[in-house]
Amino acid sequence: MTMYLVIAVIVLFFLVIFQISKAAEYVAVLKGEEQNRKQTNKVNAFLMVAFMVAGLIGVWYCNELYYKKTLLPLESASVQGEKVDQMLWITLAVTGAVFILTQILLFGFAYKYQEKESRKVFYFPHSTKLEILWTVVPAIFLTVLVVMGLRNWFYFTGDAPADAMQVEVTGKQFGWIFRYPGKDNQFGKKYYKLIDGADNALGLVWKDSAAMNIKDDAASHDDIVTESTVYLVKNKPVKFIIGSRDVIHDVGLSQFRLKMDAVPGIPTTMWFTPKFTTKEMKEKTGNPNFVYEISCDQMCGNGHYSMRGVIEVVTQEEYDAWMAKQKPKYLAVFPDKDPANKKDSTATASVAIK
Amino acid sequence: MSNEAVLHAPTTTITHHHDAHADHGHEHHHHETFITKYVFSQDHKMIAKQFLITGMVWAVLGGLMSVLFRLQLGYPDAKFPWLQDLLGKFWVEDGKITAQAYYALVTTHGTVLVFFVLTAGLSGTFANFLIPLQIGARDMASPFMNMLSYWFFFAASCVMLSSLFVETGPFSGGWTAYPPLSALGQASPGSKTGMDLWLIAMALFVVSSLLGGLNYIATVLNMRTKGMSMTRMPLTIWALFFTAVLGVLSFPVLFSGFILLIFDRNFGTSFYLSDLYVNGVTLPNEGGSAILFQHLFWFLGHPEVYIILLPAMGMVSEILSTNARKPIFGYIAMIGSLFAIAILAFLVWAHHMFVTGLNPFLGSIFVLLTLLIAVPSAIKVFNWLTTLWRGNIRFTPGMLFAIGFVSLFISGGLTGIWLGNSALDIHLHDTYFVIAHFHIVMGVASMFGMFAGVYHWYPKMYGRYLNNTLAYTHFWITLIGAYLIFWPMHYQGLAGMPRRYYDYSIWESFKQFAELNRFISTVAMVVFATQLLFLFNFFYSIFKGRKVTNQNPWGSTTLEWTAPIRPGHGNWPGEIPEVHRWAYDYGKDGRDFVPQTEPVGANESHH
Numbered sequence: 001m002t003m004y005l006v007i008a009v010i011v012l013f014f015l016v017i018f019q020i021s022k023a024a025e026y027v028a029v030l031k032g033e034e035q036n037r038k039q040t041n042k043v044n045a046f047l048m049v050a051f052m053v054a055g056l057i058g059v060w061y062c063n064e065l066y067y068k069k070t071l072l073p074l075e076s077a078s079v080q081g082e083k084v085d086q087m088l089w090i091t092l093a094v095t096g097a098v099f100i101l102t103q104i105l106l107f108g109f110a111y112k113y114q115e116k117e118s119r120k121v122f123y124f125p126h127s128t129k130l131e132i133l134w135t136v137v138p139a140i141f142l143t144v145l146v147v148m149g150l151r152n153w154f155y156f157t158g159d160a161p162a163d164a165m166q167v168e169v170t171g172k173q174f175g176w177i178f179r180y181p182g183k184d185n186q187f188g189k190k191y192y193k194l195i196d197g198a199d200n201a202l203g204l205v206w207k208d209s210a211a212m213n214i215k216d217d218a219a220s221h222d223d224i225v226t227e228s229t230v231y232l233v234k235n236k237p238v239k240f241i242i243g244s245r246d247v248i249h250d251v252g253l254s255q256f257r258l259k260m261d262a263v264p265g266i267p268t269t270m271w272f273t274p275k276f277t278t279k280e281m282k283e284k285t286g287n288p289n290f291v292y293e294i295s296c297d298q299m300c301g302n303g304h305y306s307m308r309g310v311i312e313v314v315t316q317e318e319y320d321a322w323m324a325k326q327k328p329k330y331l332a333v334f335p336d337k338d339p340a341n342k343k344d345s346t347a348t349a350s351v352a353i354k
Numbered sequence: 355m356s357n358e359a360v361l362h363a364p365t366t367t368i369t370h371h372h373d374a375h376a377d378h379g380h381e382h383h384h385h386e387t388f389i390t391k392y393v394f395s396q397d398h399k400m401i402a403k404q405f406l407i408t409g410m411v412w413a414v415l416g417g418l419m420s421v422l423f424r425l426q427l428g429y430p431d432a433k434f435p436w437l438q439d440l441l442g443k444f445w446v447e448d449g450k451i452t453a454q455a456y457y458a459l460v461t462t463h464g465t466v467l468v469f470f471v472l473t474a475g476l477s478g479t480f481a482n483f484l485i486p487l488q489i490g491a492r493d494m495a496s497p498f499m500n501m502l503s504y505w506f507f508f509a510a511s512c513v514m515l516s517s518l519f520v521e522t523g524p525f526s527g528g529w530t531a532y533p534p535l536s537a538l539g540q541a542s543p544g545s546k547t548g549m550d551l552w553l554i555a556m557a558l559f560v561v562s563s564l565l566g567g568l569n570y571i572a573t574v575l576n577m578r579t580k581g582m583s584m585t586r587m588p589l590t591i592w593a594l595f596f597t598a599v600l601g602v603l604s605f606p607v608l609f610s611g612f613i614l615l616i617f618d619r620n621f622g623t624s625f626y627l628s629d630l631y632v633n634g635v636t637l638p639n640e641g642g643s644a645i646l647f648q649h650l651f652w653f654l655g656h657p658e659v660y661i662i663l664l665p666a667m668g669m670v671s672e673i674l675s676t677n678a679r680k681p682i683f684g685y686i687a688m689i690g691s692l693f694a695i696a697i698l699a700f701l702v703w704a705h706h707m708f709v710t711g712l713n714p715f716l717g718s719i720f721v722l723l724t725l726l727i728a729v730p731s732a733i734k735v736f737n738w739l740t741t742l743w744r745g746n747i748r749f750t751p752g753m754l755f756a757i758g759f760v761s762l763f764i765s766g767g768l769t770g771i772w773l774g775n776s777a778l779d780i781h782l783h784d785t786y787f788v789i790a791h792f793h794i795v796m797g798v799a800s801m802f803g804m805f806a807g808v809y810h811w812y813p814k815m816y817g818r819y820l821n822n823t824l825a826y827t828h829f830w831i832t833l834i835g836a837y838l839i840f841w842p843m844h845y846q847g848l849a850g851m852p853r854r855y856y857d858y859s860i861w862e863s864f865k866q867f868a869e870l871n872r873f874i875s876t877v878a879m880v881v882f883a884t885q886l887l888f889l890f891n892f893f894y895s896i897f898k899g900r901k902v903t904n905q906n907p908w909g910s911t912t913l914e915w916t917a918p919i920r921p922g923h924g925n926w927p928g929e930i931p932e933v934h935r936w937a938y939d940y941g942k943d944g945r946d947f948v949p950q951t952e953p954v955g956a957n958e959s960h961h
Binding site: 003010014017018020021022024025028029037040041044045047048051055058059062063066067069070071072081083084087088091094095098099102103105106107109110113114115116119120121122123124125126127130131134135138139142145146148149150152153154156157158172173192193195197203242245246247248250252254255257258259260261263264265266267268269287289290291293295296297298299300301302303304305306308 | 436453454457526527528530532534535538541542543544627628629630631632633634636640641642643644645678679680681682683684685686687709710711714717718721722725726728729732733735736737738739740742743744745746747748749754757760761764765768769771772775776777778780781783784785821822823824826827830833834837838841842845846848849850851852853854855856857858860861862863864866867870883886887890891900938940941942943944
């Protein structure tokens with residue numbers, strides 16, 4: 001019922017506007033078009049300058065309302081992100097100044113040079129000096145921005161430090177799988193045709209297969225595989241090796257100010273250094289529910305909006321304690337290969353090593 | 355005197371420059387039936403109107419789609435049972451727009467607005483309408499090809515429309531159609547029949563665009579009237595010419611990308627596919643590259659942005675100069691910057707791919723070339739500002755939209771400097787910041803260019819005026835609304851909020867904008883409703899608008915205003931006029947304007 005009411009009101013509103021507009025046209029013709037045109041010209045000129053003033057106030061007000069909801073009031077959560085923020089502020093200063101200047105000139109000129117009978121137009125078809133001026137000045141500013149940007153770009157995309165920990169991140173519709181290299185610090189081989197449901201979600205090479213011409217890779221036996229949540233260490237650089245099982249996804253890390261696509265068949269990498277543990281961020285943001293979220297930033301199907309991962313940044317001790325509890329996926333799938341399940345001397349030996 | 359009589363009585367105030375030829379418009383060179391005049395017409399003016407009206411139909415549909423998905427974003431918890439009654443269960447289930455429908459709407463909105471409205475609707479309309487009239491030709495180089503161009507577009511429209519009604523829904527993988535998502539029906543229901551229809555529609559569209567583009571180029575190069583050297587052409591023609599060149603060189607690349615995609619989808623090839631395990635099934639494809647498609651797509655996709663923008667720039671230059679009663683500032687620099695933009699448009703495509711794992715060195719080259727585009731863009735903006743400076747400005751509706759275009763182009767262009775810098779893009783890529791950027795600079799700005807063109811040339815198209823009060827209302831609400839919708843989105847982007855999400859409420863990092871989303875959705879609905887006002891004005895005025903009695907209502911220098919008020923097929927009843935000067939002699943030697951057809955006087959000053 002309200003629906004029909006709303007429609008009726010809208011239709012009525014349109015009719016009113018239409019009738020007014022039609023009446024205005026008759027009046028204009030009767031009063032003399034030229035005079036009427038001059039009047040509306042004044043009104044529009046005034047609206048131009050009013051729009052500019054209201055707009056600039058609006059820009060400020062919008063900033064008041066929403067600045068605190070962006071990531072900017074908080075420091076970046078990664079060392080690399082600091083550079084992003086720094087660049088962002090410099091770019092904002094340059095483009096912001098140009099924005100305000102040009103908008104004021106545009107609407108200001110529109111108002112100032114509105115039609116007046118007394119005004120004589122200035123015939124000014126070109127001026128080489130001026131044109132060179134506004135070719136060169138933007139070019140100089142852009143050069144500065146490019147140089148700054150590229151220095152950061154090569155830093156972000158350059159090699160990760162040698163002591164960086166490595167984590168493999170694999171996207172799938174609609175979630176994330178993580179793999180740690182395990183004790184040998186080496187990722188075992190994988191082949192996508194070995195992927196099978198829950199047991200071997202990444203297709204790790206665990207046994208020989210003559211049909212596929214592959215040999216068991218012992219390096220894969222101690223790889224740790226987890227889903228949804230990944231643990232990282234504060235102040236320790238981490239290198240993500242990113243891939244996808246199905247369509248293109250994207251590892252979006254808004255608090256760390258970075259992202260990288262997950263492309264099936266073509267591994268990509270991204271490295272960064274987390275600065276704060278999740279616990280510290282809870283305090284800094286004053287939000288007890290704070291988590292670092294991995295958002296999928298590349299359209300990947302109907303569940304795209306729910307493709308969420310979590311990063312827990314912890315201290316080295318917490319990380320070691322967590323890692324000690326993890327069991328290689330291989331041993332979970334083949335319990336008979338697990339030394340802990342064998343009641344012989346090798347089991348005691350492995351315990352002794354711990 | 356009745357109301358109608360008042361409206362259509364000849365006015366006495368503006369009678370100067372009333373040409374004797376004005377009333378010869380009803381002469382016809384040959385017999386025309388209803389079919390040859392209105393349906394399979396070969397008259398460029400009629401084809402222009404066909405493009406315009408088809409584009410408007412798509413603009414309404416595309417706009418309506420955005421209203422629907424904004425409804426979901428603004429009111430994620432609300433239920434709309436009446437929408438379910440209207441659209442059926444595929445689109446709305448249990449009173450809520452489904453995720454599948456949401457993505458289908460987003461995808462179709464993007465495709466339709468970019469290609470059908472802002473490419474066909476914009477270049478199709480104004481290249482057809484203005485090129486022959488402004489260069490002094492009787493029609494296009496090949497009127498028949500021109501007719502085919504429209505009908506291929508019409509066929510593309512029909513196929514695209516039909517995809518909305520298939521069982522598995524229209525394509526829903528985003529307008530960029532990245533494989534593997536777009537290649538595999540298993541990955542998304544929208545990638546089944548809907549995607550086949552999408553590809554067929556787009557292939558037909560490419561054919562239409564090429565037929566049109568080749569024709570525009572041939573016409574501009576070969577059919578200019580006597581005296582109309584290239585450097586005397588109005589900037590609209592230069593812009594439409596570069597647009598056509600861009601389209602002719604880049605659409606075939608997109609086409610080849612689509613062909614490979616069709617092969618991957620239907621014939622078991624692996625151009626884009628490798629190492630896939632989808633929905634519990636291992637696929638045999640190995641060795642393809644999903645990134646290859648992105649290169650092919652963006653090789654068109656980026657020039658496409660300029661295919662959309664350049665015609666708007668050209669028309670705005672023309673309209674600003676005419677209504678400021680002052681020559682366009684830096685005519686040659688304006689052509690030069692159009693040329694620079696056209697060249698650079700081909701060299702920046704990979705800035706859409708900074709975070710795909712692209713070689714960082716290659717990325718850095720694209721950063722450089724991308725930011726380089728800011729230079730010709732800056733030249734254009736400053737030249738427009740200088741054109742206004744010390745002018746004598748008449749705020750016709752066309753002029754208002756032209757000024758609005760410049761404002762939006764500045765606002766949206768500046769954020770391009772952020773996104774073109776890869777080290778910032780790595781943070782802002784695929785967030786709402788990008789949505790704000792390209793909607794302002796390409797979407798709304800070009801839409802403003804198109805409105806400016808329609809308001810300015812409507813008297814030439816239909817021999818009647820649009821209602822001014824409605825036009826002013828339309829302009830002010832749309833300008834304010836556009837900023838209210840897209841400006842706050844920058845803040846959402848700076849919070850890292852990803853685009854193309856159906857629901858943000860499960861995200862700790864992005865759920866703080868629920869109220870803002872509601873606000874944006876509300877404004878979007880108001881702005882959409884305002885466009886209906888324009889539509890009404892457009893169609894009502896075709897039949898009932900105030901009649902044009904002055905052959906040159908805006909006091910323009912260009913050739914189209916020397917043709918009769920309602921030109922027949924062939925445009926000029928007698929000889930085609932000869933051109934003696936450039937198109938921007940406004941305010942010269944104390945004269946309001948000097949038409950291009952007037953010979954240069956002995957005592958005339960040089961510039």
